[in-house]
Amino acid sequence: MSDTSAALPPRASSRVLRSLRHNPSAIAGAAIILPIVILALLAPVLPIPSPDATSWTAIRKAPSALHWLGTDELGRDILSRMIWGARASLLAGVVSIAIALVTGVPLGILAGYFGGWVDMVISRVTEALLALPFLIMAIALAAFLGPSLTNAMIAIGLSAMPVMIRLTRGQVMAVKAEDYVEGARAIGLNHLEIMSRYVFPNIVPPIIVQATLTIATAIIAEASLSFLGLGQQAPAPSWGAMLNTAKNFLTQAPTYALFPGVAIFLTVVGFNLLGDGLRDALDPREQ
Amino acid sequence: MHPSLAPDSLASDARPMADTPVLSIRGLTTAFRTDDGWREVIRDISFDIHAGETVAVVGESGSGKSVTSLSAMRLLDPHLSRVSGEVLLNGRDLLRLSEAEMENVRGNDMSMIFQEPMTSLNPAYTVGRQIAEVLMRHKGLSRHDARAETIRMMERVRIPNAAGRFDQYAHEFSGGMRQRVMIAMALASRPKLLIADEPTTALDVTIQGQILDLIKELQAEEGTAVLFITHDMGVVAEIADRTVVMYRGDLIETGPTGKIFADAAEPYSRALLASVPRLGAMAGQVAPLRFPKVDMETGAVTAEPPLARSVDYTAAPILSVRNLVTRFDVRAGILNRPVGAVHAVEGVSFDLWAGETLAIVGESGCGKSTTGRSLMRLIEPRSGSVTLEGRDLLSLGGAQLRGMRRDVQMIFQDPFSSLNPRMTVGQAVAEPMVKHGMIGRGRAGRQRVAELLEQVGLPAAAIDRYPHEFSGGQRQRVAIARVLGLEPKVIVADEAVSALDVSIKAQVCNLLIDLQERLGIAFLFISHDMAVVERISHRIAVMYLGEIVEIGTREALFANPQHPYTKRLIAAVPVPDPARRRMRRDAGASELKSPVRALGYEPPARHWADLGGGHLVMQAE
Numbered sequence: 062m063s064d065t066s067a068a069l070p071p072r073a074s075s076r077v078l079r080s081l082r083h084n085p086s087a088i089a090g091a092a093i094i095l096p097i098v099i100l101a102l103l104a105p106v107l108p109i110p111s112p113d114a115t116s117w118t119a120i121r122k123a124p125s126a127l128h129w130l131g132t133d134e135l136g137r138d139i140l141s142r143m144i145w146g147a148r149a150s151l152l153a154g155v156v157s158i159a160i161a162l163v164t165g166v167p168l169g170i171l172a173g174y175f176g177g178w179v180d181m182v183i184s185r186v187t188e189a190l191l192a193l194p195f196l197i198m199a200i201a202l203a204a205f206l207g208p209s210l211t212n213a214m215i216a217i218g219l220s221a222m223p224v225m226i227r228l229t230r231g232q233v234m235a236v237k238a239e240d241y242v243e244g245a246r247a248i249g250l251n252h253l254e255i256m257s258r259y260v261f262p263n264i265v266p267p268i269i270v271q272a273t274l275t276i277a278t279a280i281i282a283e284a285s286l287s288f289l290g291l292g293q294q295a296p297a298p299s300w301g302a303m304l305n306t307a308k309n310f311l312t313q314a315p316t317y318a319l320f321p322g323v324a325i326f327l328t329v330v331g332f333n334l335l336g337d338g339l340r341d342a343l344d345p346r347e348q
Numbered sequence: 349m350h351p352s353l354a355p356d357s358l359a360s361d362a363r364p365m366a367d368t369p370v371l372s373i374r375g376l377t378t379a380f381r382t383d384d385g386w387r388e389v390i391r392d393i394s395f396d397i398h399a400g401e402t403v404a405v406v407g408e409s410g411s412g413k414s415v416t417s418l419s420a421m422r423l424l425d426p427h428l429s430r431v432s433g434e435v436l437l438n439g440r441d442l443l444r445l446s447e448a449e450m451e452n453v454r455g456n457d458m459s460m461i462f463q464e465p466m467t468s469l470n471p472a473y474t475v476g477r478q479i480a481e482v483l484m485r486h487k488g489l490s491r492h493d494a495r496a497e498t499i500r501m502m503e504r505v506r507i508p509n510a511a512g513r514f515d516q517y518a519h520e521f522s523g524g525m526r527q528r529v530m531i532a533m534a535l536a537s538r539p540k541l542l543i544a545d546e547p548t549t550a551l552d553v554t555i556q557g558q559i560l561d562l563i564k565e566l567q568a569e570e571g572t573a574v575l576f577i578t579h580d581m582g583v584v585a586e587i588a589d590r591t592v593v594m595y596r597g598d599l600i601e602t603g604p605t606g607k608i609f610a611d612a613a614e615p616y617s618r619a620l621l622a623s624v625p626r627l628g629a630m631a632g633q634v635a636p637l638r639f640p641k642v643d644m645e646t647g648a649v650t651a652e653p654p655l656a657r658s659v660d661y662t663a664a665p666i667l668s669v670r671n672l673v674t675r676f677d678v679r680a681g682i683l684n685r686p687v688g689a690v691h692a693v694e695g696v697s698f699d700l701w702a703g704e705t706l707a708i709v710g711e712s713g714c715g716k717s718t719t720g721r722s723l724m725r726l727i728e729p730r731s732g733s734v735t736l737e738g739r740d741l742l743s744l745g746g747a748q749l750r751g752m753r754r755d756v757q758m759i760f761q762d763p764f765s766s767l768n769p770r771m772t773v774g775q776a777v778a779e780p781m782v783k784h785g786m787i788g789r790g791r792a793g794r795q796r797v798a799e800l801l802e803q804v805g806l807p808a809a810a811i812d813r814y815p816h817e818f819s820g821g822q823r824q825r826v827a828i829a830r831v832l833g834l835e836p837k838v839i840v841a842d843e844a845v846s847a848l849d850v851s852i853k854a855q856v857c858n859l860l861i862d863l864q865e866r867l868g869i870a871f872l873f874i875s876h877d878m879a880v881v882e883r884i885s886h887r888i889a890v891m892y893l894g895e896i897v898e899i900g901t902r903e904a905l906f907a908n909p910q911h912p913y914t915k916r917l918i919a920a921v922p923v924p925d926p927a928r929r930r931m932r933r934d935a936g937a938s939e940l941k942s943p944v945r946a947l948g949y950e951p952p953a954r955h956w957a958d959l960g961g962g963h964l965v966m967q968a969e
Contacts, residue, residue: 079383240766243726244827248780248834249753262770 080342087338093331097324101147110138112145112298121314130320133303134310142298143320149299150328153214153283153292154276160218161225162272169229170256174237183226190223199282203291210299213292217282221275228271232264266343273336277329284325300325368439369396370540370573371420371458376433378419386430389415390597393433397541400567402574404588404605406581408620408849409820411594413577417543421460422450438540456486459534463546465526469518476502476514479533486537501532505562524555528562535566542567545577552711553876554920560587579849581624582879582922585609593617606926618647623850624924625879634903636705636884638861639854652858657703657865659886665699666870667723667756667838672696672732674715674722678944691943692718693729694894694951700838703864705871707881707902709917710891713943716874719891720840724756725749736838754784757831761843763823767815773826774811777801781833800829804859821852828859840872845880857884878921882906887962890914893943895954900963910957910965
């Protein structure tokens, strides 16, 4: 009856994991993404032909026992190029979002925490950037930086940054209103300590969700840039570049375009499902 | 664990009433879906309400009182809840009705007033339109007739200038006025039953009195049955004919309010009532007094020892505040120019001695919290001086200021917001001490944290747990341990016990008194709860519109209040004793005045009357 009784409620630290395991959306997302990630990681050790090995005797072959998904216009194994291409797509997705997080979250925290003119400057610039469509901005930046996968990732990351700034700023403003932030000032902590130990840990969940969902967007962007020749450069494989080549042979070899297209579609759906599942699992209203 | 009770229509009830009750709840049981399956939150609840009768459902948080009313109104999410039993409204079982039929019952035969008047009105529509909508929807009135009827309703709930305010929006109404609008909406369709879920909890005490009177009067005119849900025993005593006591989902006891208050049968009911601080219980006492210890199992009350330590008023005060002024600009227009200022704190002066508790009381917006925050410089005051042991706090620079923060600490109102949810209790308690170099992060530090936790009555095992694993009272103890580690000289307790249940409130107050006795800490106890203030404080300052209007010893102030506002404040506190129920006849619709002033406004020079013994009263102009 007393509030000091030693009977504390059971620990709930594994609540998010447990909730994820019961979330059909998260399970479906993970079921799609995990095999793709594992295949991409294992690409060097899998018993598949080199993605760059050309063969004049096997040009544009239909799927067969030897080449499960057929071959392309230079006789390269499409399955092998798909698996190696997954690396480019996933890498582009993860690295560009990492760039967006590393740049966007600190700026968002600064804007939300200090307010005033700091917020004014950061928010106005963010709004100006948000006025540009994401893909248009990524293409413009990539064209400016020069065609390569690295530059494509930087371009995509910077294009995704404004959304991160805005999300972070909003979250910080909500957390800032909590008494514990004022309490941290009252015990004499400085702004850096308050931002890193009181504000940041409390805004992580929605940022994880947004990041997961944005990975899907980044993968499409990378495919688009590679399709336009601004991303992964030949002969290295990438799904977008494969689609670009395949469009020339749509009438002769429709399956060629089908495989990278389906792969992009599945990965994007997978990350979206996972993001939705994470959002439900991390939602405080579900707790 | 409790004997199931006979429906109380069988119990002796002297008042003559219609034979069939308006609402009859029979064996109501509600379960919520959780991760571990269905969990019953209320079990086998049965009671009746007759026409013209008010039944109060009381209990502490988690007792299931709100779930009872939400179940009866079928407002719970059907996917997450399972309701069984019978809810008979005029003989019709609501639990068997379709959702479409229910929509005709809600707002028509039964309606509801919620706790939070600030969020329960739609900000996008005018207030008048929202009331008129009920009339058009349920009574089939034309737009024109609905408008006339709405204005009549608004006049009935005593909204001044009703016709003029019909076309205003919710944000143009104060909290008390919004609650009047809610009542007008709820009563527009002349329901048989009104469910009021903590309708006055978010309101100031003088406004609360007006709203309670209004509900009573309208009920007498219309013969409406009222189901009143509250945690405030003072409100129960004031308004309820019969009382239903709930505890952890079970109905403990039901009976006429007078009988429950005077002679409850169940130990829990007696314990709950014994825990309630009663204004006036301290008459003749000079020093503060601990709350008596109440055994919640048996209801037995044992008095706690009186305070051993007395305040040495001959010494220099530890904290002196002189002419503190804090204003916030009100900006408007495209250029965002200041057009006025909120005079939140205006010329506030007081002294605080070591080992003393000075309470600052007043209603919302009176500037009491801003005073506490200003003297800690969490908000920068405009002018004035704050002297702590001879050092002027308002002139300190950044690093010195952070050093000073050791000596003046703060406890917040909401224990669910005042602890960082991502830090363990141990980290939270250790952090201020580590920051000020008092302990390291090693074993010795951990030992000190465990000591502090034990000092505030928490098991040392709590050290590695997270705040969400604790109840509100336990969290408030963690918050206290956290500031205690710094060995502060002054603690500003901003509504520190207001969010807690009565029994927990008493325990935490006693803890504060214990700590003061042992460590000589001075408390600035900011509160709106007069009964708690009467118990815990040595001296009291009453604030109104940013100024202290009366200050003096607790005894003098309660025995001989001089300022009209102090008198009104004390008179408005509901007394938890149905025998002393008073009908207030001055149920006008006064609103709290606003401290927003035109730019450049300077308050007139104030004159004070000294009644002796440090009892000062501001004189009227």
